[in-house]
Amino acid sequence: xxxxxxxxxxxxxxxxxxxxxxxxxxxxxxxxxxxxxxxxxxxxxxxxxxxxxxxxxxxxxxxxxxxxxxxxxxxxxxxxxxxxxxxxxxxxxxxxxxxxxxxxxxxxxxxxxxxxxxxxxxxxxxxxxxxxxxxxxxxxxxxxxxxxxxxxxxxxxxxxxxxxxxxxxxxxxxxxxxxxxxxxxxxxxxxxxxxxxxxxxxxxxxxxxxxxxxxxxxxxxxxxxxxxxxxxxxxxxxxxxxxxxxxxxxxxxxxxxxxxxxxxxxxxxxxxxxxxxxxxxxxxxxxxxxxxxxxxxxxxxxxxxxxxxxxxxxxxxxxxxxxxxxxxxxxxxxxxxxxxxxxxxxxxxxxxxxxxxxxxxxxxxxxxxxxxxxxxxxxxxxxxxxxxxxxxxxxxxxxxxxxxxxxxxxxxxxxxxxxxxxxxxxxxxxxxxxxxxxxxxxxxxxxxxxxxxxxxxxxxxxxxxxxxxxxxxxxxxxxxxxxxxxxxxxxxxxxxxxxxxxxxxxxxxxxxxxxxxxxxxxxxxxxxxxxxxxxxxxxxxxxxxxxxxxxxxxxxxxxxxxxxxxxxxxxxxxxxxxxxxxxxxxxxxxxxxxxxxxxxxxxxxxxxxxxxxxxxxxxxxxxxxxxxxxxxxxxxxxxxxxxxxxxxxx
Numbered sequence: 001x002x003x004x005x006x007x008x009x010x011x012x013x014x015x016x017x018x019x020x021x022x023x024x025x026x027x028x029x030x031x032x033x034x035x036x037x038x039x040x041x042x043x044x045x046x047x048x049x050x051x052x053x054x055x056x057x058x059x060x061x062x063x064x065x066x067x068x069x070x071x072x073x074x075x076x077x078x079x080x081x082x083x084x085x086x087x088x089x090x091x092x093x094x095x096x097x098x099x100x101x102x103x104x105x106x107x108x109x110x111x112x113x114x115x116x117x118x119x120x121x122x123x124x125x126x127x128x129x130x131x132x133x134x135x136x137x138x139x140x141x142x143x144x145x146x147x148x149x150x151x152x153x154x155x156x157x158x159x160x161x162x163x164x165x166x167x168x169x170x171x172x173x174x175x176x177x178x179x180x181x182x183x184x185x186x187x188x189x190x191x192x193x194x195x196x197x198x199x200x201x202x203x204x205x206x207x208x209x210x211x212x213x214x215x216x217x218x219x220x221x222x223x224x225x226x227x228x229x230x231x232x233x234x235x236x237x238x239x240x241x242x243x244x245x246x247x248x249x250x251x252x253x254x255x256x257x258x259x260x261x262x263x264x265x266x267x268x269x270x271x272x273x274x275x276x277x278x279x280x281x282x283x284x285x286x287x288x289x290x291x292x293x294x295x296x297x298x299x300x301x302x303x304x305x306x307x308x309x310x311x312x313x314x315x316x317x318x319x320x321x322x323x324x325x326x327x328x329x330x331x332x333x334x335x336x337x338x339x340x341x342x343x344x345x346x347x348x349x350x351x352x353x354x355x356x357x358x359x360x361x362x363x364x365x366x367x368x369x370x371x372x373x374x375x376x377x378x379x380x381x382x383x384x385x386x387x388x389x390x391x392x393x394x395x396x397x398x399x400x401x402x403x404x405x406x407x408x409x410x411x412x413x414x415x416x417x418x419x420x421x422x423x424x425x426x427x428x429x430x431x432x433x434x435x436x437x438x439x440x441x442x443x444x445x446x447x448x449x450x451x452x453x454x455x456x457x458x459x460x461x462x463x464x465x466x467x468x469x470x471x472x473x474x475x476x477x478x479x480x481x482x483x484x485x486x487x488x489x490x491x492x493x494x495x496x497x498x499x500x501x502x503x504x505x506x507x508x509x510x511x512x513x514x515x516x517x518x519x520x521x522x523x524x525x526x527x528x529x530x531x532x533x534x535x536x537x538x539x540x541x542x543x544x545x546x547x548x549x550x551x552x553x554x555x556x557x558x559x560x561x562x563x564x565x566x567x568x569x570x571x572x573x574x575x576x577x578x579x580x581x582x583x584x585x586x587x588x589x590x591x592x593x594x595x596x597x598x599x600x601x602x603x604x605x606x607x608x609x610x611x612x613x614x615x616x617x618x619x620x621x622x623x624x625x626x627x628x629x630x631x632x633x634x635x636x637x638x639x640x641x642x643x644x645x646x647x648x649x650x
Contacts, residue, residue, distance in 0.1 A: 007091055007159050026184070029129050030193070031200035032122030033074045033176060035327045035355055037061045038204050040078025040174060044140055047079065053141040063197075063210045063250070065188050070180050072187060077173035080139040082147035083165055090123065090135065090152050091161065122355060123176075127156055129187055130178035138170040194250050203255035203326045212248045215241050255326050257300035257347050261288045273302045276321070277345050281305045284397050287346075287382050295370045301346035301379065307400040311343060318342040320375075323349035324357065335362040336372055340408035340419065341379055343401050348375070380418050387422060387437070395435065398424050403484050410486075410493045420494050426460045428469065429478045436480070438497045444478060445500075454491055455505040456482040457629050467558045467627050468505040471551030479505060506628065508560040508587050524548060528592060531601045534608060538617040539588065549589035556594040557624040559586040588624060596620075615641055 041059045048054040062075040081089060126133045135152040149170040154161035186192050190212065197208050218240040256264060256272050270282045283302040290298050301320060310316050319342070322333035326349060336348055352367055362368050383405075387394045398405070408419035424435035429444065441452060453472055457463040460481050469479045482491060491502050524532065528548075535546040544562055552558060562584055590597055600620070603613050622638045625631070632638050 003164060004160050004162055005087070005091060007154075007161065026128045027187075027196055028200070029125040029178075030074075030187075030196050031327060032125045032355070034061060034197070034201045034204060034208060035325075036122055037074060037076035037078060037174070038206055038325075038327070040076050040080070041206055042078070044077075044079040044172075047140065047142070051142060053144045055140075059206045061204070061206055061208045063193060063208065065190060065193065065210075067188055070185075070188060072178045072180060072193070073175060074178075075173065075175040077171065080173050081135075081137040081150060082139040083150050083163065085139060086135070086137065086150050086152050086163055090163075126176070126178055129180060129184040131155055131181045132179040134177040134179070135174065136166075136170060136177070137174040138172050140172045197250040200328045202251045203253070203258075203323070203328075204251055205253055205255065205326060207249045207253060208251045209247050209249055211245045213243050214246045214248075216244050218242050255323075255349070257288065257298045257349055258326070264288065269300075269302075272300070273345070276347070277302070277304070279304060279306075283345075284393075285382055285386065287378055289378060291371075291374050295367050295374075296351040297371055297374075298349045299346065299375060299378070301344050301348075301375065303344060303379075303382075303397070303401075305400070307343065307404070311404060316342065320344065320346040320348045322353075322357075323347060324353045324355050325349070325351060327355060329353075329355065329357060330359070333359075333362065335359070335365075335368050336375060337379075338372065338376055338408065339411050340405055341376060343404055344375075344379060376412075376415065380415065380422065383422050384418075395424065398422075398435075403486070406484070406486070406490050409490045416494060417497060420497055423490075425454075426481045426483065427478050428464070428473060428481075438480075441478060441480060442498055442500055446476070449477060450500055452480065452497060452500045452502045453477055453505055454480040454482055454487075454502060456488040456491070459483055462629065466505070467552055467555035470553040470555070472505060474553065504561065506559075506561055508562060508589075524592070527605055528601065530608075531604045532590070534604055534613075535588075535590065535617055535620070538614050539621050542585070542618075542621050543588040544585040545587045547587065547589055548592045552589060552591035552594070554594075555591060555627065556596045557588055557590045557620050557627075559588055559621075559624045559628050559630070562587050588621065590620070615644075619645070 038061065041061070044054060045056075045059065048056050057077060059077060062073075064073040064075070065071075066073070132153065132155040136149065137152075138149040139147050146169070148165040149168070150163060150165055152161060152163050180188060190210070193210065201208060256268060266286075269286045269288070273279065273283045273286070282305065284305045285303040287299065287301040287303075290296075299320075308316070317332040318339070319332045319334040319336050321331050322329045322336065333348070334342075337344055348371060350367070350371065353365075357365075383394070383397075386397070402424060405419065406423050409416045409423075412419060420438055422437075424437060425441075426434075427436050427441065430436050438452065445452075453469075455463050455466055455468055457466065460483065463469070463479075463481045463483070472479050482488065484490075488504070491504065494502055496502060532546055532548065536543075539546065543559070549558070592598075597620075600613065600616055603610060603616070607613065619638075619641050622632055622641070
């Protein structure tokens with residue numbers, strides 16, 4: 001006799017969440033039910049190790065579609081449920097006997113207990129696609145004692161379910177019958193079910209079996225001796241066929257990442273990578289390892305050979321696919337890798353995370369934080385070894401992903417120096433096509449030099465002729481060239497490396513350890529002081545100050561950053577992002593020993609109010625803007641001034 005029960009209050013609330021909002025993608029119902037079946041088999045297998053009344057068998061999960069009845073059935077031959085199990089597992093939250101079972105196994109110290117997962121809310125996902133769910137189950141014997149089979153059924157009406165014991169025993173295990181709703185007919189298609197199994201449950205370690213109609217030849221062998229005429233007739237006859245229902249296994253059951261690294265070939269890695277990413281190239285590097293201890297997980301990660309074209313777009317899919325005990329939970333789990341390693345693809349399979357984990361839960365999960373730190377450390381370590389032992393190959397990787405990698409200096413404060421050690425730069429000391437690291441730069445520094453000098457711009461050829469590095473080069477000090485748009489921000493965020501301060505050659509008064517050599521060069525005569533004051537007045541709308549330069553050699557003037565200010569390239573990035581940014585005025589240095597400056601000073605001594613002199617002062621500033629790679633506010637005015645000057649000279 002059937003008995004009616006009310007769902008626990010929390011279950012009623014949970015069902016409303018699950019059916020209407022928790023799972024945005026209905027198709028995960030099958031993943032959840034197959035996962036529960038796999039857990040049930042795990043439990044039966046472990047129990048069979050200590051209880052001889054539990055038979056070891058050919059473990060499997062079966063799927064069956066009945067289009068006439070509009071049902072999808074999921075059957076396993078796992079541990080099954082009795083009446084009390086069903087009340088707890090299917091009427092309350094997070095209790096199915098699994099937790100108690102794990103505690104019992106833990107007390108016995110059986111290492112096989114880690115096969116068993118916590119029961120989540122997966123079963124209730126059935127109601128996303130089914131109007132009614134029927135559960136038939138027979139628990140395996142325990143200590144030689146058997147229990148009656150049960151039938152559980154609910155259509156969620158009035159928040160109730162029916163549960164009854166059956167008189168006749170059933171095959172051990174559980175059968176879940178989903179009576180599909182009108183909008184779930186697509187889940188009654190064989191093709192759809194096969195695709196879902198392949199996508200979400202391909203690496204479940206038990207066969208997922210479905211019967212499929214298969215064409216087979218008909219055996220028409222005649223025992224009588226054929227005449228020659230009959231033989232001729234048979235030779236022209238098309239072979240007869242018929243159809244039979246045969247078992248087809250839908251999943252591979254081979255979780256490649258669970259196999260020891262020594263047993264996986266490069267070809268298997270490459271094929272798996274291509275299958276997962278749809279990339280036609282082999283990966284640059286494969287990282288396969290198992291983390292053990294308080295947080296156990298397997299990781300199979302791939303660094304692609306080529307950068308993805310959309311990697312800088314906002315909607316780029318970040319992160320490896322997350323599995324929990326070989327069950328796919330979500331693709332592109334962005335919480336597993338930091339932003340600057342977003343090019344990494346692959347699989348992470350955790351033994352400890354719950355199957356019903358959501359993106360919201362992942363954002364504040366200590367286990368996920370530990371996984372992310374472990375993955376980050378492993379990737380950076382792999383790149384470090386590649387840089388050390390395969391320099392040419394690393395240079396190819398860096399050419400593809402260097403700009404992404406260096407974002408870690410800005411976004412990953414904990415590991416910014418580790419990331420910085422992997423960056424490659426051209427410099428005044430590198431040959432064409434070769435690069436230096438910051439460590440290598442430091443090795444070449446003079447013993448008394450405690451700074452790393454750099455300059456940013458569009459290209460090495462442009463920066464080699466920059467007025468900003470004249471003095472440094474004259475002292476034999478190497479200067480690093482930053483030619484990516486974000487390099488100025490990266491250098492300033494890094495601040496220092498291995499105890500050496502990073503100094504921009506474009507900043508005011510760059511420091512070197514022998515600055516005292518030039519301390520008397522800034523002493524000016526009264527005429528020179530008057531001329532400098534004139535330039536300050538004439539250029540008051542352009543610069544914050546004008547000072548004599550102690551570093552210029554062949555150039556008449558240059559602009560300097562006053563405090564922190566992004567370089568022209570970074571300013572353009574900010575503007576392109578729509579950020580309102582008004583850069584502070586720059587300072588200007590003038591070379592008092594330059595022939596042009598001397599001529600202007602003489603003109604100033606003759607007529608300090610000359611209109612031509614004011615125009616020349618503006619040209620002095622405009623030339624400095626061009627020298628730094630900046631953009632003139634009014635190029636047309638600049639062209640007019642240069643044209644007028646050329647006309648006068650000619």
